Amino acid sequence: MSGVETRSGERRDLASPAAVVVAVGGLxxxxxxxxxxxxxALPSVLREQGLPLDHIGLTYLAVLPWVLKxxxxxxxxxxxxxxxxxxxxxxxxxxxGLLSALGLAATGLAGLGNLVVLIGIFVLIAFAAATVDIACDGHAVEALSERHHGWGNAAQVGGAYLGAAIGSGLFLVLVERSGWRSASLAMAALLLVLALPFLMAAPAVSAGSSTRAPSLKEALGRRDMRAGLLLAAVFVTTQKWGVSMLGPFLVDAGLDLGSLGLVNGLGGLAVGFGCALLGGALVRxxxxxxxxxxxxxxxxxxxxGLAFAALRGLPQSWLVACALASSSGxxxxxxxxxYARFMALxxxxxAGVDFTLLQCMDAxxxxxxxxxxxxxxQRWxxxxxxxxxxxxxxxxxxxVAVLSRPAAAVRPVP
Incomplete structure (x- = not known):
């Protein structure tokens, strides 16, 4: 254990950075x-079932708890x-974690027959997961000294790509081979396993005393936070809007769910994790x-390149490479x-309030x-x-160049 001084002047005992990173990384x-x-995965499965794209787009309503958390x-x-x-x-x-696992089990039992029920269950799962995320982010910022924040950021991004590879890759392979119900139950069990490092080894960090309660008003009253929210909105728009239809696009281009699962899983993990490490080095x-x-x-x-492929056509290998570069790398x-900027803000x-507010804009x-x-x-x-x-x-x-200038960067709260 080592001591670190917080902004309020107190000393707080911290576990080793490796222990904290492993614990929060699992979450x-x-x-x-x-x-x-x-x-x-779900949009790809629904597309294979023959659902129209505008109906598939409704699955993004499950983001709502992440927006409102x-x-x-x-x-x-x-x-x-x-x-x-x-x-x-x-x-x-x-x-x-228990509620999230039970929710995934419920999606397997409910099946794919009723889209409204399925989306409703995923909304409840998202509510539980978003609440866990508030605690996880707060714990990471609180338990890691500032010089180790980069490791926490690596756990966030690396964990995100590993989890996405499992959820969109391995899950689709399991759906192809064992069916929706068995695949969903397997993912529910995996969630419980991933939470064990935090539940068994995460240190109980002393909260210390505070002269004020956490509040949205304090966060929104800071100019750097308002700049961060606008930066998040602009950057996420450009990074995520285009890739949201990649799964259905690849299905319509001829990839079966098993092949798409391998692309999302092995390909997405290798490219995404590698580029996350590269991104960390480049940020430094x-x-x-x-x-x-x-x-x-x-x-x-x-x-x-994807637009050209959709309008004029490209060999499937080139199409997959372009999709991986966009959605993962x-x-x-x-x-x-x-997210390095988020952690600094x-x-x-x-910490749980501030980081959550920035993530809500993302969601x-x-x-x-x-x-x-x-x-x-669907229309054009x-x-x-x-x-x-x-x-x-x-x-x-x-x-983004203006919003991320040093003048718009975070300033310590006095």
Whole structure:
């Protein structure tokens, strides 16, 4: 254990950074398993079942709890971090993890026959997972000293791509071989396993005393947080809107669910995790601003390639390579930089609230883009959908460059 001084001047004992990263990393993987199933695997399965794209786009309504979790984040943070004593992060993770696992089991039992019921269950799962995420983010910022925040960020991004590879890759392979019910039950069991490192080994960090309760008003009153929210909205729009229809597009291009699962799983993990490591190195060398601008330029090129493929056609191998570059490599590169900024913006005295607020903007833009992309693709085709997204990425370059200038960066709260 080592001591670190917080902004309020207290000394707090911390576990080793490796122990914290392993503990929170398991939770981040589990949350992304749910995300991969909901937003990548499920649209592909529904498309194979013959559902129209505008109906498939409705699955993005399951993002709603991630959009609204800022409403209950202050209450969760007050419960998690009491004025005296120890953090209650473990109890939040235990209850939320059990509810998420039970929800995934329920999706398997419900089957694919009723889209409304299925989306409703995934919304409830997202509510439980989003609540766990509030506690997990707060714990990571609280338990890691500032010089180790990069490791926490690596756990977030790396865990996200590992979880997405499982949820969108392994899950689709299991659906192809064993059916929807067995695959869903397997993912429910996996969630429980992934939570064990946190429940068994995560240290109970002393919350210490505080002169004020965590609040949204305090977060929104800071200029750096408002700039961060706008940056998140612009950057996520350009990175996620175009890729939300990639699964259905690849299914319509002739990939079966098993092949798509291998592409999303092995390919997505290798490309995404590798680019996450590259992004971390580039952020250290160049700073977050340059890395985010680079990611926007590369995403515009990749989406333009997908638009060309949709309109004129490309060999399937080239199509898969372009899709992997866009959805895994470039997004990993850019989101390492964006989440590094998020972690820097979060005040340790209310880390769960601040980080949650920034993530809610991410989720809000993602949900709007998923529903809107399905509507556009259904009416005007994949080519138009990808071309519009590429244009947005180009337009966003100067905006992101301005919003991520050093002058707009976080300033410590006095």
């Amino acid at each position: 981040y993987v589990g949350q992304s398993v749910i995300g991969g199933m909901t937003f990548m 800022f409403l209950w984040a202050p209450a969760v943070e007050r419960y998690r971090s009491p004025p005296t004593g120890y953090s209650r992060s473990r109890s939040i993770v235990l209850v939320g 060398l160049w700073g977050a601003r340059r890395v985010m601008v680079l990611a926007l330029v590369l995403q515009a090129l990749a989406l333009a 470039i997004m990993a590169l850019g989101f390492v930089a964006l 979060a005040d340790p005295r209310q 809000l833009v993602s949900m709007a883009g998923g529903v809107g992309a399905g509507w556009i693709a 085709g994949y080519g138009t959908c990808f071309a519009l997204a590429a244009g947005l990425a180009v337009v966003a370059v100067p905006a």
